[in-house]
Amino acid sequence: MTHYFLLSSINVMIGVFFILGFVTGKSSRVFMGSWIILLVGLLFVSDPLFRRFFGSDVSILEFIAVVLILWLAEKFISVNTDGRFSPWSIAVSLTGGALMLYFMGADYSFMCTVLALTILSLRVLDVMKISAWGSRSAFYVSFSFGLFSLVTYVFGLYEAADFLYFGMTLILMLIMIESALTPKEGA
Amino acid sequence: MVNQLNSTPDFLFTVLVTKFVAFEGILLLLLIFNKLRRYTLRGRVVAALQILGGLMVIFGYTLQVRSLPELPRPVMFLVAAVGFFLVACPFVYYKTVRIENEYILQLAIMMASPLLTLTGRGAPLSVMIPGLLLIMAMLFAVRASLWLNLHTPFTKALLRTASWIIVTSSWVIHIASRTASQWLSYYLLLLYFTALVFWVYSLAKMYDHLGRWT
Numbered sequence: 503m504t505h506y507f508l509l510s511s512i513n514v515m516i517g518v519f520f521i522l523g524f525v526t527g528k529s530s531r532v533f534m535g536s537w538i539i540l541l542v543g544l545l546f547v548s549d550p551l552f553r554r555f556f557g558s559d560v561s562i563l564e565f566i567a568v569v570l571i572l573w574l575a576e577k578f579i580s581v582n583t584d585g586r587f588s589p590w591s592i593a594v595s596l597t598g599g600a601l602m603l604y605f606m607g608a609d610y611s612f613m614c615t616v617l618a619l620t621i622l623s624l625r626v627l628d629v630m631k632i633s634a635w636g637s638r639s640a641f642y643v644s645f646s647f648g649l650f651s652l653v654t655y656v657f658g659l660y661e662a663a664d665f666l667y668f669g670m671t672l673i674l675m676l677i678m679i680e681s682a683l684t685p686k687e688g689a
Numbered sequence: 690m691v692n693q694l695n696s697t698p699d700f701l702f703t704v705l706v707t708k709f710v711a712f713e714g715i716l717l718l719l720l721i722f723n724k725l726r727r728y729t730l731r732g733r734v735v736a737a738l739q740i741l742g743g744l745m746v747i748f749g750y751t752l753q754v755r756s757l758p759e760l761p762r763p764v765m766f767l768v769a770a771v772g773f774f775l776v777a778c779p780f781v782y783y784k785t786v787r788i789e790n791e792y793i794l795q796l797a798i799m800m801a802s803p804l805l806t807l808t809g810r811g812a813p814l815s816v817m818i819p820g821l822l823l824i825m826a827m828l829f830a831v832r833a834s835l836w837l838n839l840h841t842p843f844t845k846a847l848l849r850t851a852s853w854i855i856v857t858s859s860w861v862i863h864i865a866s867r868t869a870s871q872w873l874s875y876y877l878l879l880l881y882f883t884a885l886v887f888w889v890y891s892l893a894k895m896y897d898h899l900g901r902w903t
Contacts, residue, residue: 504872508879638900639893643713650709654702661699661875662706668879669710669886676890680843 505660509612510550512668513564517546519675538574542567561611565599568618575622579629591625613655616667619674620648637677644673700871703878710885714830715743715776717892721837722779724899735779742775766819773826780833787836795832795852799825799859812866820862828855831888839898844891851891854884 520543545567552560572592580587598621599614606613623645627638651666719739726736749769780786802821805811812820831852835845858881865877 504875507872508875511876636897636900637894639717639896640890643889643893646713650706654706659699659702662703665703665706665879665882669882672883672886673890676847676887680841680894683843684841 505664506553508661508664508668509561510553512664512671513546514550516671516675517543517548519543520546523678538570542570545570559608559611561615562603562608565611565614565618568615568622569595569599572618572622572625575626579625583629591621595621610655612663612667613652616648616651616655616663616670619667619670620645620652623648623670623674637680640673640677644670644677647673697871700874703875707878707882707885710882710889711827712743712747714885714889714892715746715773717889717896718776718830718834719743721892721896721899724896735782738778739776742772742778745769745772745775748772763815763819766823770819770822770826773823773830777826777830777833780836785836786833791849792832795828795856796825798856799828802859802862805860805863811863816866817862821859824855824859824862827884828852831855831884834888834892834895837895839895840891841894841898844894847887848891851884851887854880854887858884 520539522543524537524540524543545563549559549561549563552558569592572595576588576591579585595614595618598617599611602610602614602617623641627641627645647666647670651663651670654666655663719736722736722739726733746769749765749767749772799821803811803814803817806814806817811817831848835848835852840848858877861877861880865874868874868877
C-alpha cells in the first residue's frame with residue numbers, strides 16, 4: 503500500500519512538472535512539441551487519479567508517457583547532431599516493456615517505466631559529446647539510480663525502488679530545469 | 690532517521706538506499722579532490738584521509754542497518770560521522786571553510802532540536818544524539834561543497850536548499866521516531882532523500898565543470 507502512495511505522489515510530481523513546463527513554455531530545450539509535453543504530464547497525473555477515484559490500475563500510461571519523452575529526446579538528438587532519427591531506443595524500450603508485461607504481468611509495468619527512463623539516460627549519455635550541457639556525471643548518477651531501482655524491484659523491495667525512481671526522475675528534471683534557465687550560447 | 694517502530698526489512702532497506710545516495714555523493718567528492726590534487730599541496734595525504742573517511746562511512750552505515758548485536762548503534766553512528774568529517778577534512782586543510790551567518794543560524798536551529806527531547810515530547814536521547822551527529826556531519830558536507838565556489842547559480846541555490854532541508858530533518862527526527870504511521874515515515878525519509886539528491890546532483894555538475902580544466 504505504501505508503495506502505491508509513494509508512487510502516486512512521485513507520478514503526480516512528475517505530471518505537474520510537465521504541465522507547468524507546458525504552461526510556462528520554458529520547460530527545456532529538449533522539449534520541442536509542447537502539446538506532447540502536456541499529454542505526457544496528463545498521462546503521469548491520470549494514473550494516480552484513476553487509482554484514487556476508480557480503483558483501476560492504469561500504470562501502463564506512465565510507460566506510454568516515458569516512450570513519448572524518448573521520442574522527443576530522439577527528435578532533439580537527430581536535430582542537434584544533423585543525423586537521422588534513430589528509433590532504436592524506443593524499439594528497445596517497447597520490446598523490453600512488452601516482454602516484461604507478457605512474462606511478469608501488469609504489476610510490473612512500473613519496471614517498464616523505469617527501464618525506458620534508464621534507456622533515456624543511457625541514450626543521452628551516448629550522444630553527450632555533441633551537447634554542451636555538461637551534465638555527463640548527472641546522467642551517470644541518474645542511470646545508476648534507474649538500474650538499482652530495477653534490481654530492487656525485482657527483489658520485491660518496492661519502496662526502495664520508488665525512492666530510486668524518484669531520485670532518477672528528480673535528477674532528470676533538475677537537468678531540464680537548469681538547461682532551461684541557462685542562457686543559450688551566442689544568444 | 691531510523692524509526693524504532695519501523696524496523697521492518699523494507700523500511701531498513703529504504704534507509705540503506707538513502708545511504709547509497711550518500712555514498713555516491715562521497716564518491717563524487719573523492720573524485721573532485723582527486724582532480725584538484727594536481728593543483729594542490731600534499732594532495733596524496735589528503736586523498737588518503739578522504740578514502741579512509743569514505744570507508745568509515747560505508748562501514749558505519751552498513752553496520753548500522755545490519756544492527757550487529759556486538760556493536761552498539763551509537764558506536765556505528767560515531768564511526769560514520771567521523772568518516773564524514775574526514776571526507777570533508779580537505780576543506781579545513783585548504784582553508785576553504787567559511788563560517789557564514791547562515792551556517793551559524795542553521796547550527797543554532799539544529800542544536801535547539803534536542804531541547805524538545807529534554808521536555809519529554811521529542812525523540813529519545815538514544816535516537817536523538819547519534820541522529821543529530823550524522824545530520825550535522827551531512828550539513829557540514831553540503832556546506833563544504835558550497836565553499837568550493839565551483840557552482841552555477843542554480844546548483845548553489847540547490848545546495849542551499851539541501852542544507853535547509855537537512856536542518857529541517859533535525860526537527861523532523863522527533864516526528865519520525867514517534868509516529869506509528871508507516872507511510873508518514875517514508876515521506877519524512879523522502880524529504881531527507883531529496884536533500885541528498887540535490888547534493889549529489891550539484892557535486893556531479895561540479896565534477897563535470899572541473900572536467901573542462903583538464
